Amino acid sequence: MSGYTLTYFPVRGRAEAIRLLLADQGVAFKDEEAQIPLWFAGKDDRKKHAVFGQLPQFKNGDYTLYQSNSILRYLGRKHGLNGSNDEELGHIDMVNDGVEDLRQKYVRLIFTEYDTGKDKYLEALPQQLEFFERILSKNHNGSKFIVGQKISYADYNLLDLLHCHLDLSPKSLSAFPLLSAYVERLNSRPKLNEYLKSEARNRRPITPKHK
Numbered sequence: 001m002s003g004y005t006l007t008y009f010p011v012r013g014r015a016e017a018i019r020l021l022l023a024d025q026g027v028a029f030k031d032e033e034a035q036i037p038l039w040f041a042g043k044d045d046r047k048k049h050a051v052f053g054q055l056p057q058f059k060n061g062d063y064t065l066y067q068s069n070s071i072l073r074y075l076g077r078k079h080g081l082n083g084s085n086d087e088e089l090g091h092i093d094m095v096n097d098g099v100e101d102l103r104q105k106y107v108r109l110i111f112t113e114y115d116t117g118k119d120k121y122l123e124a125l126p127q128q129l130e131f132f133e134r135i136l137s138k139n140h141n142g143s144k145f146i147v148g149q150k151i152s153y154a155d156y157n158l159l160d161l162l163h164c165h166l167d168l169s170p171k172s173l174s175a176f177p178l179l180s181a182y183v184e185r186l187n188s189r190p191k192l193n194e195y196l197k198s199e200a201r202n203r204r205p206i207t208p209k210h211k
């Protein structure tokens, strides 16, 4: 066991990219769940102690961290998932910020305007995905990772976001051959594939709205 503990609600949400990273790196960790009704009823003391009042929380022994992207970057440093030099890391951070921008749009759709906004969202989605297709095409013609020759923390975040969009519309990647192949390639990495098929992953909906 690594000494790592990840605390989150029983959904994939903002913890899932962290889970993908840890699964793929073969790092065992302790999973702690917070129950949504208790949390929102103010009956879970972890909310009072959370730095920004939110989850996920990540612990490495006595060290505690919040903010999903900070956790990803921390694990990137710990597990050699930050590219091969400062310039690659600059691009990895840039891609991760782009993933965050699209994730915020996705979260807004799911939580505030799913019924009225889904068609419009899907219409605008190709413009967003095209950015990532283009980034991939410039790195070894899209045959490897999003940046450089090694998997990085941003690959796990991008993969999770693409999974979310494939759930939203199974055709969302149809016009993007490089992104489609990228998802297939990452999904078939042995440890990741084992996790993707696991009961633990599949009992967690993407968000509480997905029940």
Ligand SMILES: N[C@@H](CCC(=O)N[C@@H](CS)C(=O)NCC(=O)O)C(=O)O
Binding pocket: 013, 014, 047, 053, 054, 055, 056, 066, 067, 068, 069
């Ligand atoms: N920027 C934060 C956002 C965290 C966040 O929005 N957490 C939500 C669940 S995804 C939460 O804890 N909601 C409960 C609350 O706000 O009390 C991150 O990336 O970790």
